[in-house]
Amino acid sequence: MIGAGKGVIRSMLCNGELKSEIIPIDIAINGLILLPYRVSIMESRPKNIPVYNLTVPESKKRTWKWVMDAGRDLGIKYPFEVGLWYPDGNITTNKIYHWFCVVMFMWLPAYVVDLLLAIFGQRRFMVRVQTRIAVGLDMLQFFTTRSWDFKSQNFEQMQDVLSAGDKVLFKIEMNDVDDYDYLRTSILGGRQYVMKEPLSSLPRARTQLKMLYVLDRVCKFTFLIGILYWMCSKIGIFGYLRATTMEYVK
Known part of the structure; x- marks a missing residue:
């Protein structure tokens, strides 16, 4: 989201109709804390190793198109400082069109910017940044172009063994999470704590x-x-x- 908001990421291979799996990090950490607790209070160890998939409830799953559209809307409402270009990237499943956009609007500008920096005696960084982004996108695109169906009954059943106080302290319920507000907080948090840009x-x-x-x-x-x-x-x-x-x- 930061890369797109800065205008660095201009295209991404993604099927917008597929469901995303985006979970707040505090809920994921709470889940990791509760897993050993759940196993420790079992009356008897199961013969097979139990698998706990931490997933978004079906009723809360958003499509990738919704995530990208919401991220673009928030990136315009709460822009980053000194972006490389206007944040107007897109998602596509067409690999030819994607690579055309990558070459024309990501790699070519990166080399041009580094050339100008070299001419003016400044430290070059854009090609290095694009290389890191390319590696990250390759990993992310593996998930955004495929459909995933993880069963999470075991994880959902952990709520049954928690006390009222533990349910508040170690929150893993996601039905009351406002998705748009979560993305807004992510953008503002990335702006302040990652990019060091004050509000x-x-x-x-x-x-x-x-x-x-x-x-x-x-x-x-x-x-x-x-x-x-x-x-x-x-x-x-x-x-x-x-x-x-x-x-x-x-």
């Missing part, structure tokens, strides 16, 4: 985002005009129009 800089960041939006649209419009001009020149439309105009004048 007081939000007004300036929003102004910078508006400037990046204008620059993004101008560049895309100019690129499309250039492509259309090149295609018209190759097809010979300009020559045909010129000849038609001259014939009309005569």
Whole structure:
């Protein structure tokens, strides 16, 4: 989400219709704490090793498209400082289109930025960042392009052995979690504690985002005009129009 909010990640292989498995980290940690407790109070050890899958309840599972759309909306409401580009990436299942976007909008800008940094005697970092992002995306895309169905009855049954106080202290219930608010907290937390950007800089960041939006649209419009001009020149439309105009004048 930080990479997308900074405008560094422009494309991702992902089937938006598949269900995501996104769980707050405190709930995952509580689950790890409760597992040995649950095993220790068993009256008799089972013959087979019990498996506890920590998953999102079926009623709470969101599609990847919802997650990406919500993340994009929050990234615009709470922008990061000095992003590389306007955060307007997309998800796709088309590998050809994905790699075109990766080359044109991720690797090419990274090399251009590093070249400019080298010219001005600054430390280069963009290609290194893109390499790390590529490794991370390769791992993540393994899960975002496949359907997963983990059964979690054992984990859900742990609620039955907890006291009222333990249920509050070691919360593992997710039905009352507000997904949108959780993502909003994640964005703001990443902004403050990962990127070290205080909330007081939000007004300036929003102004910078508006400037990046204008620059993004101008560049895309100019690129499309250039492509259309090149295609018209190759097809010979300009020559045909010129000849038609001259014939009309005569």
